[in-house]
Amino acid sequence: MTELRTLKVALLGCGNVGAQVARILIDDAESLASRTGARLELSGIAVRNVDAPRDVELPHELFTADAETLVKDADVVIELMGGIEPARSLILSAFRHGACVVTGNKALLALDGPTLYEEADKAGVQLSYEAAVAGAIPILRPIRDSLSGDRITRVLGIVNGTTNFILDQMDSTGAQFADALAEAQRLGYAEADPTADVEGHDAAAKAAILASLSFHTRFALEDVYCEGISSVSAADIAAAKDAGFVIKLLAIAEKLPAAGTDTDGKPGVSVxxxxxxxxxxxxLAAVRGAFNAVFIEAENAGELMFYGQGAGGTPTASAVMGDLVSAARRLVLGGPGRTETTTGHVPALPIDAAITSYYIGLDVADQPGVLARIAQLFAEHGVSIEIMRQTIHRDADSKVESAELRIVTHRASEAALAATVQAVKGLDVINSVTSVLRVEGV
Known part of the structure; x- marks a missing residue:
């Protein structure tokens, strides 16, 4: 019987995900060897404090504070430290020493992914990052490999479990944003400082990665337009529900034809x-709680949806282990590393060039001709109204009547829609614009 090769695996970071990866490497060593054709030896775990308490009991002798030395002697480096530095420097060091890298660091990939891809290519090693987007859901490899013979036209993703939980709580219980956030923090879905989640920064980093793979172009975090959910009110949720909608924080990447852009007639991608x-x-409306889902539209495959747990130590560790097995097989069988597929440069479009629909809530004077004036103004800006609903409100004391209008537009450029809303605000029959939200799927 042929003696199996041993591959040294260095683990950087031992938080919730890292601890589960270490556990799997130790507990499932034999089955992993049979799947990869090599013994995967956990050579060490780099942490800041080797004596800190951990949720998973692991051999103390594996822990070290000397990450640089650990990386130099590894065949595969698993980076789960997060942040930009020292993660970036350690990954580049791993490449220089010929090691493949598995990472879940979406912030680093979104900020400086092109540099990492280029350095991995130069070194002939593999850079894998399935765990960087949507936790346990296998989404990046299907986009890169399974759909590589197709043309993806649009990606819609619920890629942040914290915000989905908050919005789902608001929708199902009528809670205000602050109360839903507090519940998410109590259950451990949200951090003490939830800014990265609720302001959309975490989802934006993942959107850049999804767009890069889907459209074979390197997009960075600066290419992503970003709005969070902190301004979404219980009234917005209730109005959306009454109109047959649900509000989700979506990461969207779509390719727009030349006719739909404001960039000198060139096609581009809106992220x-x-x-x-x-x-x-x-x-996607049925994705509840802290779950994630990614909805893909492709020319030939049509509509596809990937659904599952988007966070948590064990689910995310599953994605890390999938990348590790892939990297180990490549090392056993030989061949160049695989990082990304880029075929050219498609420009990132500004938000004004995006094609979308709007939901607009208006409080207006209830008098003859109001609807006609509003409809005319929309037409003047080239925006077509798909749905218009009116509800009359009467003040019992003053007997003054007003009306609430809820308008859903057909798809148009963001620039035209924004200009329409601005013009509507100037009408003397408008008491207030109560809500402006984008709409997809209509």
Missing amino acids: RVHPTLLPREHP
Whole structure:
């Protein structure tokens, strides 16, 4: 019987995900060897404090504070430290020493992914990052490999479990944003400082990665338009529900034809994150709690949806282990590393060039001609109204009547829609614009 090769695996970071990866490497050593054709030896775990308490009991002798030395002697480095530095420097060091790298660091990939891809290519090693987007959901490899013979036209993703939990709580219980956030923090879905989640920064980093793979172009975090959910009110949620919609924080990447852009007639890709109304019959509308899902539209495959747990130590460790097995097989069988597929440069479009629909809530004077004036103004800006609903409100004391209008537009450029809303605000029959949200799936 042929003696199996031993591959040294260095683990950087031992938080919730890292601890589960270490456990799997130790507990499932024999089955992993049979799947990869090599013994995967956990050579060490780099942490800041080797004596800190851990949720998973692991051999103390594996821990070290000397990450640089650990990296130099590894065949595969698993980076789960997070942040930019020292993660970036350690990954580059791993490349220089011929090691493949598995990472879940979406912030680093979104900020400086092109540099990492280039350095991995130069070194002939593999850079894998399935765990960087949507936790346990296998989404990056299907986009890169399974759909590589197709043309992806649009990606819609619920890629942040914290915000999905908050919005789902608001939708199902009528809670205010602050109360839903407090519940998410109590259950451990949200950090003490939830800014990265609720302001959309975490989703934006993942959107850049999804867009890069889907459209074979390197997009960075600066290419992503980003709005969070902190301004979404219980009234917005209730109005959306009454109109047959649910509000989700979506990461959206879509390729727009030349006719739909404002960039000298050139096609491009719109990459954006913002609260979005979805019809309740849309598949993404049914994604509840802290779950994630990614909805893909492709020319030949049609509509596809990937659904599952988007966070947590064990689910995310599953994605890390999938990348590790892939890297180990490559080392056993030989061949060049695989990082990304880029075929050219498609420009990132500004938000003004995005094609979307709007949901607009208006408080207006209830008098003759108001609807006609509003409809005319929309037409003048080239925006077509798909749905208009009116509810009359009467003040019992003053007997003054007003009306609440809820308008859903057809798809148009963001620039035209924004200009329309600005013009509507100037009408003397408008008491207030109560809500402006983007709509998908109509």
